Amino acid sequence: MARKKTIMKSSILDTAYEVVKAEGFDGFTARNIAKEMNCSTQPIYLEFKNMDDLKRELLVRIKAHLTETIYAQERMEKPILNDALNYLHFAKEEPVFFKALYLENRLDAKQIYAISHDVVLDSFEKEDETKGLQKSEKEKLFALLWASVHGAASLIAQDLIPFNEEELTKYLKQSLKGCLKVI
Structure with a gap:
């Protein structure tokens, strides 16, 4: 048997x-x-x-965790800034996991990047200042904004800059505003 x-x-x-x-x-x-x-x-x-x-x-499990748990947090009313702040919180609260996903490059980097990309592009559709942009403009905006957000998150995960939510929120607002000017 x-x-x-x-x-x-x-x-x-x-x-x-x-x-x-x-x-x-x-x-x-x-x-x-x-x-x-x-x-x-x-x-x-x-x-x-x-x-x-x-x-x-x-990777399927990780994608579900990121979209259903990390990005689902309601920290701000503005969806784009909420996504960015959630990403920064993830870097602070789970630095080992964040580094494994975003800095070690041991999974398919394009698929990991696509998770944030898809979440944020969905948020672009929810905001007056971005929903009318053309697809190419949204792509450019995401690339500019996320370079800044990811850089801050990487520094936070490595404990190289302090996590101060108030200051980071100001930084995110300024980054978004600057990126929108470029578009």
Whole structure:
């Protein structure tokens, strides 16, 4: 009689997610994930073809976390600034995870970038000053604004600048205003 499977794909994915949140991608190894689960690496390779397959599924989970949890926070009424401030909070509150996603470049960088891109472009449609812009103008605005936001978030995640929400909010407003002038 065959043994009953006790370690499910979802458990492996949950553990891999927690490992990356806590250790970054340096901890993303089959051995390390198995150690956290108190098992061998065999269940991981029974459920996933390889670690790249696990990483692809992990990316789906990460996207859901970012869109449903990080960007869903209501910190300001202005959607664009709310998205930016949520990104900065993420860098402050989960610096290891933030660095793993945005600075280590161990996942598909374009897909990670696209998450913020899509969220912010959706917010452009909710604001009077940006909803009438042409698509090319919105793309340019996002690129300009997000370079500034991502730079600040990177410095916050590395604890190189202090996190002062009031000052950062002023900075975000000035950045948006300046970027809109360029457009």
